[in-house]
Amino acid sequence: MNKQTSYRLADATVAEALVDNWVAWPHTFSPVPYSLHLLNYQKKTLASYLQNPALHVKSSQNPKLLGGAFVNLPVERAPDIVALLERLERVHSDDLTLAQELVDFQNLLDKEAVGQSLNSYYPHLPESLRGYVELLYDYHSRPIVRCIESLFYHSRHYKKQLQSLRLFSQTHDRMRAYYMSTPRLPDSNSIGWTLPFAQAELDGLFKLDSQPQPLAFIRELLGLAAADDGKLLPLLTNQPPKATANWQGQGTRIRYFGHASMLVEFNGVAILIDPFLTVQPGQGGIERYTFQDLPPKIDYVLITHGHHDHFVFETLLRIRHKIGCLVVPKASGIFYGDISLKLMAQALGFQNVVEVEPLDTIPVLNGEIVAVPFLGEHNDLPFAKSAYLVKAGTKQILFAADSNCLDKRMYENLCAERGAVDVVFLGMECIGAPLSWVYGPILPKLPDYKHCQSRRSNGSNAAVAMDLLQAVGNHQVYVYAIGREPWLQYFMALEPEDDDVYIQEINQLLTACQNQGFIDARRLYGRDEIFLAG
Secondary structure: OOOOOEEEEOOOEEEEEEEOOEEOOHHHOOHHHHHHHHHHHHHHHHHHHHHOHHHHHHHHOOHHHOOOOOOOOOHHHHHHHHHHHHHHHHHOHHHHHHHHHHHHHHHHHHHHOOOOOOHHHHHHOOOOOOOOEEEEEOOOOOEEEEEOHHHHHOOOOOOHHHEEEEEEEOOOOOOOOOOOOOOOOOOOOEEEEEOOOOOOHHHHHHHHHOOOEEHHHHHHHHOOOHHHHHHHHHHEEOOOOOOOOOOOOOOEEEEEEEOOEEEEEEOOEEEEEOOOOEOOOOOOOOOOOEHHHOOOOEEEEEOOEOOOOOOOHHHHHHHHHHEEEEEEEOOOOOOOOOOOHHHHHHHOOOOOEEEEOOOOEEEEOOEEEEEEOOOOOOOOOOOOEOEEEEEEOOEEEEEOOOOOOOOHHHHHHHHHHHOOOOEEEEOOOOOOOEHHHHOHHHOOOOOOHHHHHHOEOOOOOHHHHHHHHHHOOOOEEEEOOOOOOHHHHHHHOOOOOOOOHHHHHHHHHHHHHHHOOOOEEEEOOOOEEEEEOO
């Protein structure tokens, strides 16, 4: 073997971010939600699997049960799940205690605190909460246990030593098990690399996407020996990386990377919104842009909200070394489920994080970024979220994410302040998951079934989407693929059909737009490229 041969990560190589064997996402990272998720979801799901592994495997193969709490691991791996559950209860005993005591104390206050001073409750705080919480009332004298999130990141409940990457080759787009219910166990086809996500060494690995290095360098970085080359080499290639540069053309170029991920480039400035990028699987698949298609430098990454498919650990960590500034919406700081994306990003090793509120602006060359209110899609819970208006030269582009236009006056007020919007990008997941799906494990008490079903994480349907477009004076609209790209199945738990309600609503909107003479109106899918003059 030529010792001077340099290697980069192969086009099909995935680096899956894990927290203690589970896919990393906001509810498995921020300490308090993680503790509640451990208690009420992970522990219960593993215990259920051990009661009937075969049923879990069978249910995991049923498209109608995608997103259910079923562990998609062969029956013969049940002993590994026994060990994992035992380890979870041992290593996370303090986290499980925190979760239970937090719920119990909140429920105690709900019963006893009816408006009297809360001072007398501090001496009765459970040990796990002492020094980490503040007791408050809302304006209707309903008690709140405010968890001070930054303190928890500096407590024993933030176990960064359990963070790791799992490197493997993706054969096809649908090979991954559902992210929330199936832990990632070691196997002969993957390499595990345990280190805190904030470590600079991660950048050394991911720079291999564009800067090949000798095999010895890669071995040393990952702590591997020559004997491990049988597992390592299939993850590498000696083919040169794709030559890329920041776009310098006239006007604005917008590239669609799938789901809600858009790259906007103008005047040499690169702005990436809600990055959720994929690799090119070994067996091929639909056309797409991948990590290889990103420019060498991304000036701003804009995060609209902290849902698992918008604040994507796997993508953010892989491109961290390219990002100049990460922009995130501001959390309330009152509710532990309203996770601070700024604190989370800093814990992930991002050095330059800007937190924005509605109408905050960030100037860029011959343009600006404006934070815009974002209603709906969060089951009526307080949540850090923001849409963004990007002014690129003479064009104003609204990235509305999964906004539900519950009050068109808000957009009319925006246009009164900022002027008409030339282009709108919008998600239209008009049904959405019920309150219990993601948030159930972290709430002290769920409403009844009927109310859980009525409180959904839904975006705009055709009628309210048109309200939004009319309110901003828009005549050019692009609707996101709402999770239909095949590589999103393990994250979105969707089995799309050509005539389902989502497509019906989108088609209804696009037909109305075409009848009204819009410049362009279409649904995006896979990859796309849009050019704007001016």
